[in-house]
Amino acid sequence: MTIKISCGICGKNYKVQDAAAGKKLRCKECGEVIRIPEPEAEFGDGDDFSKLLDDAVEEEAKAKTIRRPVRKPMVKAEKYKGDEDGPVTRKKENNYTQDLVQTILFPLDPANLFTFVCIWILLCMKELILPFAGIRLGFLATLIILGWYSNYRFNVIYEATSGRKELPELTPEDGYFIPVVKWAATWLLVHLPAYLYLGIVLYLAIQNAGEAGGPGFLPQDVVDFLPLFHLGVFVFLYCAGLFFWPILALCVAVGGFETVFRIDLMLLTIVKSMGAYFFTAGAMFLTSVVYFFTVFMALQLGVVGIIIMIAIILYFEIVALRMIGLYYHHFKTRFAWHWG
Template structure:
């Protein structure tokens, strides 16, 4: 016996086994998360079937009025329902990558998105401009906001990957500490070759200087004295890290932390979607360039410059994270994984 279930976003019909009741499946058409209901039961003369149906209708109505939250849970496979694929409710909706990208760049025009953006901006200003001077309490608040924002970044990717048009809610759903470690770990992993090479080059440089390599050399002087070749290799390795970070972030946000070790599947996925992936990775490069120039400008402009810089960087970061999610949403059939 199977359970029939329909997608609330696009109307696609599926069927799932009885043992999957209560779990969730991912719609293959629009990416919506669908909860599999309990199997239908026939009511006898003594059962109040009308009351149960009315209660279910009220519950579904209340859920339809709530804001959807990204739910990162394992999905169950379901067979495609062979009922009425030709009906109007199951016709495939237009899913245009270009239109979604335009909507992503214009996300602040939505009042709800703008409110969320301003709230994040305020929290980041609080984290970087006020809490560092708050002693132990400030340090604790700094870590909490850092962990929350790490989790929110992954939620932005997940929401865009599911086809969502709005930014996720501000309320955290998976804690603070683990997402912070995951976010820092992904960046450390992709940039580890670059910084290892730089560390070895600096070690050899100081070894050759001998006694002159004391604390009298500033980092700027070290950069000036290092051969251009070593600096060039470092920049190339760093850029390669930026290039591979989007697929690594998708692995953590959607596939699970264990997928980050499948470098072969990452490379195969990138190869299958070369043009779209290069465009997505370009968003990360552009964000890094904007961050560098705004950081230099903020130093000269002072306190006000830092606040403006954080708004610009936050906008670019949200856009680039949504681009990563849209890359999966529109090209997931070319992925080497099957993530639902």
């Protein structure tokens, strides 16, 4: 004899042996647990079927009030192919080498090339046109261009700290006067030991020379006048300042000028990221060598040489400044401070 039952949730019908009466059965359709009832007894003509009908109606009402569980389909998830921020289309962050390659090739981007040409034209005007515009007008215009370009230099470092590939906009957000003071102050701070040493040595040498007099004002006259030892010490101190300048410029560009007094944090950061910092400082040394070489060559070529010189120096300077920002972007976990 079999017992006929149906799921109260989905209505699936089942047949089981009467021996399973009182046990439980899980519905294969919806997963509901069904209790197998006792086999129905055969009723005679005198049985009260009205009571059985009332019980059946009551059970049916209970079944309809039970909330059917919502079950998630067990299907294999497909890869997301939605908007550009999805996991399929989201680009991974470039590593340090890729960012360096993009920095070296920055003029290949049309927007970067346009910005580069605009800066190049302004710097050429400063060197070739403004000297003939009169003392007051030429000095004021030169000061404005220097202030704007000093502000732009710090912006190049700042934008690179976030990993941005494009050059910053040309708008001078911080004005003209304050940026040029900050820029000059950073170089003065790092080279102050070298120039102090040079000044003391020249003062003592002139005192000892007496009536023979001291050297002229040209750099070549100073080099010929100084002994080799003192000249070597000056070059060492000057190179040490050049080596320290990238971390100082980074502090001013990102943390503000007040951070220049935390020399302890700067030295600790250099030690903790020695390899990356040597590579970054090397870019500044290369830029300085290119600067002195191109200036010497420009004097031999005239106006055309000056125009070419400005373009070459501008390119190397932008690359070096962006490398300072990328140094912080990729190695900030090793820094002794964190600006977010």
